[in-house]
Amino acid sequence: MIFKKLNRAAKLALSIVFLLPTPCFSQIRVVGITDGDTLTVYDQIANVQKKIRISAIDSPEKKQAFGQDAKKTLSDLCFDKTVEIKYIDTDRYGRTVADVACGGIDAGAYMVGKGMAWVYDKYSSGHEFLYPIQQQAKAATLGLWGYRPDLPAVAPWEWRKLKNKQTTPITE
Structure with a gap:
């Protein structure tokens, strides 16, 4: 393998690429799924784990209706697979916000299309292509859109x- 032939300095230089916010794609393995829009990846070269928040989507929280289903859907798509990550930003919790492709499938579009996530309006700039996908999932009553026909689904940010x-305690 080519990495075995590289000296320690070259390996370190390549590993730093993973840590820097760059628009390029990196290939790394998914080692954990937090919920329907957050996963943990491991870069073997840099020997580092990192939380990745999928850009432009928001899935139900773990304790929210359909939260566990969303987590399982993302897990079925991405867990223990090599993924492509395209850095977008860093959120207030220090997580990398990125476009994620699992097996060549855009994870954000997949989750929205299965009715397992909303397009996150506040952070959707550049991801407008997700809105028609969300409309199709709603029309087909997929996932959370068919969960409680008598009660509209509550977006995670509202929940x-x-x-x-x-x-929050009320103080007077």
């Missing part, structure tokens, strides 16, 4: 606001 209001 988090409601949950925070319930747990």
Whole structure:
């Protein structure tokens, strides 16, 4: 393998590429799934794990209706697979926000298309192609769109606001 022939300095230089925010693609393996829009990857060259938040989507929280289904759907698509990561940004929690492709399949589009995530309006710039996919999933009542026909699905960002209001003590 070519990496065996590289000296330590060359390996270190290649490993640093993974750590820097760059628009290029890196190939790494998924070692964990946090929920329907966040995964953990491992770069063997750099010997580092990193949390990746899939850009432009928001899936139900773990304790929210359909949260575990969303996590399983992302796991079935990406877990223990080599993925392509295209850096977009770093979020306030220090996670890399990126476009993720698992087996050549855009994970964000896949999750939205299966009805396992919303297009995250606040962060959707450059990902407008996801809206028609979401509309198709809604029309077909896939995933969370068919979960409770009598009750509209609650977007995760709204669910988090409601949950925070319930747990925040009221002071007068």
